Amino acid sequence: MITPALHDSRFMRAARCEPTDTTPIWIMRQAGRYLPEYMSVRSQVTFLDLCKRPELAAEVTLTAREVLDVDAAILFADLLPILEPMGFHLEYQQGEGPVIHNPIIGADDIDRVRPVDRIEDLGYVFEAVRLIRSQLPADIPLLGFGGAPFTLASYAIEGGGSRNYAKTKTLMFGDEGAWKSLMERLVESLGKYLNAQIDAGCQAVQIFDSWAGCLAPADYRRYVMPYTKKLIDAIPDDVPVINFLTGNPALLPAQRDAGGQVIGLDWRVDLADAWETVGYDRAVQGNLDPMSLYADLDTLRARAKAVLDGAAGRPGHIFNLGHGVLPDFSPDKVKALVQMVHELGVRK
């Protein structure tokens, strides 16, 4: 259910390619370690505990939205906890990032991967959504999110970060049946997960294919696109899906074909060129190089303006960075960026 105020919000209008008073903006990982308000909560608990305690997840979500004055809130959560009810033992090691202690080693391991049966096992996420929605301003949408099937499969196989995705590709190229079986289990679980976020109060969802950039276009089309498409097709049509992928602009035509009312771009591509490829009947999100935040304010403004110039005032542009905020970014610069976009994006 969506209220008129949410339906007519900047973000939701832009997601439908409808005109807005100015360009909407939100920022990937806007509730993150660069924000002192986040750190003061995070210092009390582990990262996984923060994800699993709805009142804390709600607090960091709401505070970041408010101090930045962005046009959407995004649920504070992580891509990986969905793997726990699927049978993976997940740990966030200090300074090391996430580790899966029982990754998939061979095709035989796929059988032990359980599609999420009781979505209530992830109830802490939906409880956070309800808490956030109840406290957000009436005209600010709440975004849910999940990993794309490929990115989650990579984590499950590599057991953590990876440089070359060697194990993932070995399984993918070597045993297409096993690969399909794993991807199907992930799609089924992710569909339930995202729909439960929507039922709890999210107005849109973003799917993060953070690692798909390691793939050649033909491989993305064969091994990945059908599953991402199936996941996106499982979301109701009136809930915008932001289909975000990073690391390979040559995948853009296939990424578009996988679906999503909004195509999320990283900074490696020129926004004007990308939108032409995507087609003007879809919205695009992005795509300032995050490292622009290290520049002085004048340079930052010029670089933000270049992105807006690429969009050329066309309805359907949601401003964002091309990837997430880094921990050492200046909160004041991030706030300044939001103001700049709201000023520079005003429709004449």
Place this chain on the structure above:
Amino acid sequence: MITPALHDSRFMRAARCEPTDTTPIWIMRQAGRYLPEYMSVRSQVTFLDLCKRPELAAEVTLTAREVLDVDAAILFADLLPILEPMGFHLEYQQGEGPVIHNPIIGADDIDRVRPVDRIEDLGYVFEAVRLIRSQLPADIPLLGFGGAPFTLASYAIEGGGSRNYAKTKTLMFGDEGAWKSLMERLVESLGKYLNAQIDAGCQAVQIFDSWAGCLAPADYRRYVMPYTKKLIDAIPDDVPVINFLTGNPALLPAQRDAGGQVIGLDWRVDLADAWETVGYDRAVQGNLDPMSLYADLDTLRARAKAVLDGAAGRPGHIFNLGHGVLPDFSPDKVKALVQMVHELGVRK
């Protein structure tokens, strides 16, 4: 000086977009840790010593060429030693990769970066070239190589590997004058270095812009392309330059505009699409996903054939991986790949 046998070799003909009996192939990092013949030499010395001892560098270069039966040899060397005579203290730490102990911290540091004055300081490289050339078969070209200015600047600033190139982009975006000064010093040094390799006996050179994929197209055109172009323009026209870049297919039009008779592609792009973008008056090199080497022989053959099908028998395709061989690749599979390409690439 080039002999008729070298001039008419498969590699050199393909680099000029002339027909060949079959598709030429060489493999990035073909003399590397996956080869037992390499490891038996490498086990006696450090990596840097191997680079600096011409008789050993020649041995691993020649052996790899011979056991793989590839159509070109590539000088065994590394991208970074050129930084030593420019004033950087370079160390290869075991398992850690290269470290520069005195990286560029701020714009003030640029003044201490010296363009290479006496190219003889890198004489061990040219001596290796002479030794290799004297022992190579008469119809096998020897490739020299160097880093592209951006990739070397990144190393000099980051001090080693980097995830986000934050320091590099901070300087690049923040102080264009300092950036230009650094890039000019690198271009001058690299031009001398590559020309000295050619004078010593190389028939072609490859420029590795291994890290440029982190850049947006507009930033590549502004901060990188003029310097890469200047370097390529400094090479005599009759010596083919392979302009290789990895990590961002959206840079391809600008990479082409920077020059090079051969455009080196990574695996992220479809070869047929890429060649159309590059233009058929230039040769292309690539672009099998290296991870294909983990697949069984039938799958490997099908994947190699897909790359050849993308080239469609057009003159001017040099087969290669989209990036370098990894240490755990099977030497037999790499040898099998060379055979497959020679078989499948035969012109009817």
